[in-house]
Amino acid sequence: MSLKSFKSDLLEKRVQIITTDMSGKVTASDDALIPLKKGSSLQDIDPFFEAIVPLVSAEAELLEFPCVNLKTDENEFVLDIELRYGDGELIAILYDFSEHYRRSHPVVQEKNENTILANQLLVEQTIANEKEALKNSFISKLSHELRKPLGNMMGFVNLLKDSNLNYDQAEMLKIVRQTGLHIEELLNDLLDISKISQGTLNLKSVSFKMKDVTKHLKDMFSLKAKTKRIEFEVNMHDNVPAVLIGDPIRVKQILINLVDNAFKNTPKGKVLLDISVDYSRAKKVSLRFSVSDTGYGIKDAELPKIFDSYYQIDQLLSPTEGQGLGLKIVDDLVKLQKGKTKVKSKVGEGTQFEVSLPFEVPLRAEKKPPRKKAIDVDERIRVLCVDDAELDQMLIMKILINEGFISMDLALHGEMALQLIDLKSYDVILLDLDLPILNGIEFLKRLRAERKTKKIPVVVLTAMAGAEYQKEAEALGISAYLTKPYQPKELVKAIKAAFKEKEK
Amino acid sequence: MEVSKKIVLIGHFGVGKTSLVRRYVDSAFSEDYLVTLGVQVKKKQIELDDNQVNLIIWDLEGNAKVENMRSSYMLGTDGFLYVFDLTRPITFNNLNENLEFIKKQYPKAPVKIVGNKADLFDGNDLDEFLTKNKLEQVITTSAKEGTNVATVFEELARELL
Structure with a gap:
């Protein structure tokens, strides 16, 4: 052809x-x-x-x-x-061109289907994020609301503890106090989860000794081990650097949660915390923390869910012993520190959690700054307490009287406080932020704007535990920010430190 | 009186343009997504206000940007249906930009905005969704259930008479 x-x-x-x-x-x-x-x-x-x-x-x-x-x-x-x-x-x-177009049809079909799938996944992710944000905001608000009455309750329980109680009363109060501490712990956990999700939890980078962390854990769990008749062993390998740079509070929080979880799920046998070096390179080291128990174990089907907050909340609401939100916090904190969490478990034999966390190692052991000589504090510090809640006022007054402070005035709001400051001199102001007429932040602004009053130390006492509130108050020059519930000694310490600062 | 009107369906791929045409012209629906290449034209005769109207419906392949569509397909268009998928924000995120282009290029052709796949929403959720996304002017349809499908074509046809 x-x-x-x-x-x-x-x-x-x-x-x-x-x-x-x-x-x-x-x-x-x-x-x-x-x-x-x-x-x-x-x-x-x-x-x-x-x-x-x-x-x-x-x-x-x-x-x-x-x-x-x-x-x-x-x-x-x-x-x-x-x-x-x-x-x-x-x-x-x-x-x-039927043949030509039909040949290209499957390619376009696949491309479009993949794009549609990716769009749908994005939508699902957005919905999940919105749901999470809503949950966090709810948790944060709820936590603030609960913190205030709990603070009052714990404050008076602490005062009552030091009063003349008979044995039975003291024992009953002990239970009330323990329950209150447990609620406080759960609230703190909830708040931490929401802070991590919102990206407002900032990690510290300070040098610390792992030995101090393990000592704290041993002290904390020795009584529990004795009561439950469970062996608790901490094994730290020799090559773990003595001094590390990281966030010891968060490391402690991870380990406390893991060990506590192990205790909760172990009726007999042993809980072991093993700390070893995963890898070490130049100034960096990764430590492996393994917490194993001889407890009930976790079913395979449950394992992928155990770090989920909703699952944790389900467990929390179940009629059996609450598991707390500990594992969710562990997972969140480990991820925040760019570490990894693994879990292995066998029903009836026990569970092993393994956490790897990166740290920096200081090249030379840092010298401790010389201890400053303690300054004697005149305990007749003139205090002005600005708080509209009667229970809060009473609590503060009782704490201060117990500590020997005898001069304290009360103001129900910022405006009243400014009038009192005009008439009298104060060494330290205790300030609640949520006040009528003139709120705490506005009061601080007015206080700092006046030459006469701009240097008066202020200790904030509030139920508003969010980092954003603290930041706003700190920007206006405060000596301390205590969130309710606080311990009496924390308050006293903050007042004394603020006074020392003023005297400098 | 007998008249013919060319209606063009435009919008992203996978929003259900072909399904709307099939539901309207053939009273049929399939869950399977089959991509449209180029253009497919169907005809539907309707009686409207004593007029015999031949709707010549051009179902175009999906495209995120109207300006990228073949201009010859648009020649002689009397009216547009801009279709998007209520469940995929990416299909209505650039709605205003596309509408602006159409109005500029084809100033005489009316445009109806159609949010398809309404069957995937609960009644109240849909109202809330439309308000939240400032889509109150949209006609919502379900090619799957036939909701508002004839309405949307016939409202446009009435505007064209």
């Missing part, structure tokens, strides 16, 4: 030429693709032509339409169509 005849054969099979009058009525057709009856119109082939035929004119002499899907009684085509104007007639040229 010659090239010419091959080409003409190919064109004959793949291209159809139709001529019509300007209304679309067929005058001639080679019927290569679509057989046309005599006297039929282009519009009879497919509605596609209905909107197109009227558009062809001497002015618009060539119209091109790629990839047109046409369906006739016998066939389905994907055509490129040209409509031309030629001396009062219309020429339609149909190019059959």
Whole structure:
């Protein structure tokens, strides 16, 4: 077959030429693709032509339409169509590219399906994030609301503890106190979870000794081990650097939660904390903390869920012993420190949690700054307490009286406090932030704006535990920010420190 | 009186343009997504206010940007249906930009905005969603359940008469 005849054969099979009058009525057709009856119109082939035929004119002499899907009684085509104007007639040229277009169809199909799937995943992620944000905001508000009455309760329980109680009363109060501490712990956990999720929990980077952390753990759990008759062992490998740089409070929090969880789930046997070096490179070291127990173990199906807060809350609300939010906190804190958490468990044999955390190692042991000589504090510090809640006022007053402070005035709001400051001198101001008439922040602004009062130390006592509130207050120059519930000794320490600062 | 009107459906891929046409013209629906390449044209004859109206419906392949669509497909368009998927924000995020382009290029052609897949929402949720996303002017449809499908085509057709 010659090239010419091959080409003409190919064109004959793949291209159809139709001529019509300007209304679309067929005058001639080679019927290569679509057989046309005599006297039929282009519009009879497919509605596609209905909107197109009227558009062809001497002015618009060539119209091109790629990839047109046409369906006739016998066939389905994907055509490129040209409509031309030629001396009062219309020429339609149909190019059959069905095979070409059909070959590209699966590629486009797959691409589109993948994109749609990715869009849906993004939407799901957005919804999950919104849900999480809502949950965190709820937790944060709830925690603030609960903190205030709890603070009052614990404050008076602490005062009552030091009063003259008989044995039975002291024992009962002990239970009330322990329950209160447990609620406080749960509230702190909830707040930490919400802070981590909101990205407002800042990690410290300070040098510390791992030995101090393990000592704290041993002290904390020795009584529990004795009571439950469980062996508690801490094993720190020799190559663990003595001094590390990291956040000891958060490391302690992770380990306390893991050990506490192990104790809760171990009726007999042993809880072991093993600390070893995962890897060490130049100034960096990764430590592996393994907490294993000989307890109930966790079913395989439950394992992927144990770090989920909703699962933890479910457990918390179950009639059996509450598991707390500890594991969720562990997972969040480990991730925040760019570490890893693993868990292995066998029902009836026990569970092993393994946490890897990166630290820096100081090149030389840092010298401790020389201890400053303790300054004697005049305990007749003149204190002004600005708080509108009667219970809070009473609590503060009792704590201070117990500590020997005898000079304290009360103001119910910022405005009243400013009037008192105008009349009398104070060494330290104890300030609640949530006040009527003039709130704590506005009061601080007015206080700092006056030359006479701008240096009076202020200790904030508040139920507002969010970092944003603290930041705002700190920007206005405060000596300490204590969140309710606080321990009496914390308050006293803060007042004394503020007073010392003033005396400098 | 008999008239023919060209309606073009535009919007992202996978929003349900072909499903709306199938539901309206053939009273059929399929859950399977089959991508449209190029253009597919269907016709529906309706009676509207004593007029015989031939709706020539051009179902175009999906495209995120109207300006990237083949301009020859738009020739002689009487009205547009801009379709998006209520469950995929990416299909309506650039709605205003696309509408602006259409209005500039085809100032005489009215545009109806159609939010499809309404069956995936509960009644109250949908109202809340439309308010939140400032989509109050949108007509919501479900090609799957047939909700508002004829309404949307016929409201546009009535505007074209």
